[in-house]
Amino acid sequence: MEDYKGFREINWTDERAQAVFASPCPNVFGCLMNEYLILRDDEGTASMILRCDGDTMSVVKTNTPIKSAYGGEIKPRNEYQKMAIDMLRNPESTVKVLTGPFGSGKDLLMLNTALELIEKDRFEKIVYVRNNVEVKDSKPIGFLPGTSNDKLHPFVMPIVDHVGGEEGLAHLLSRGIIEIAHLGFMRGRDIRNAIIYCTEGENLTRQHVALMLGRVAEGSELWINGDLKQCDGKIFAQDNGLSAAVEKLKGNRLFSHVRLMKTERSETAALADLLD
Numbered sequence: 001m002e003d004y005k006g007f008r009e010i011n012w013t014d015e016r017a018q019a020v021f022a023s024p025c026p027n028v029f030g031c032l033m034n035e036y037l038i039l040r041d042d043e044g045t046a047s048m049i050l051r052c053d054g055d056t057m058s059v060v061k062t063n064t065p066i067k068s069a070y071g072g073e074i075k076p077r078n079e080y081q082k083m084a085i086d087m088l089r090n091p092e093s094t095v096k097v098l099t100g101p102f103g104s105g106k107d108l109l110m111l112n113t114a115l116e117l118i119e120k121d122r123f124e125k126i127v128y129v130r131n132n133v134e135v136k137d138s139k140p141i142g143f144l145p146g147t148s149n150d151k152l153h154p155f156v157m158p159i160v161d162h163v164g165g166e167e168g169l170a171h172l173l174s175r176g177i178i179e180i181a182h183l184g185f186m187r188g189r190d191i192r193n194a195i196i197y198c199t200e201g202e203n204l205t206r207q208h209v210a211l212m213l214g215r216v217a218e219g220s221e222l223w224i225n226g227d228l229k230q231c232d233g234k235i236f237a238q239d240n241g242l243s244a245a246v247e248k249l250k251g252n253r254l255f256s257h258v259r260l261m262k263t264e265r266s267e268t269a270a271l272a273d274l275l276d
Helices: 015-021 079-089 106-119 148-160 166-174 206-213 234-238 241-249 267-275
Strands: 007-011 036-040 046-052 056-059 066-068 072-074 095-099 125-130 178-182 194-198 221-226 255-259
Touching (some): 066 106, 095 106, 241 255
Parallel strands (some): 194 221
Antiparallel strands (some): 066 072
């Protein structure tokens, strides 16, 4: 389990908090590059969020919703989602990792922000990659007929859920906005002007993550999300690429990470936490 959350929290009563009134605000908080800082009041409410730009801290604009033709307008529901949206939009980092429990909004925020940035011509397409690993202790479904996209279809349902169903996905595929790629076929690729988007990143080894990092060419970024509590094999528990990436790359100017802390899908979905 990774210890670096991508953010720190202090109370306004902390004497260091007075530094935020300086211009520019110095990094007296010891934050790493691209790490966030949440300032909370005495009631625990997040009243300000800052991002570390190196020697200085900048205030994050937290009231701008995600807007795309497919997802409509999506407003962040908590301070963690606000940091995630800012991270995904930030052009200064090219490797972005979003972790958190199920229902915390990882794919909702990532996919819709990616579509927003494509509509703004920041990128040309999404290359969707997922290691086709089935849920641990479930019975394998066996051979699947059809084309490569047909075989990978069960693994792209996180997209379907957020783009208006099967028709939305078909439209994105036909326009070339989304390309579905098999992890095993990524070696040797040179991907430009795209978001390489990987879900269920907890089921990746270090070699898998290194492979995808090596595909990032000019104008592209690598986005990975996952929940390290849901690894579906011993190999991923022993050699986890997602946690290694967070630990080894934290503080690098090209890397950013936010851990979402709260399930927002529904009250019922949040009950799953009680089974831990």
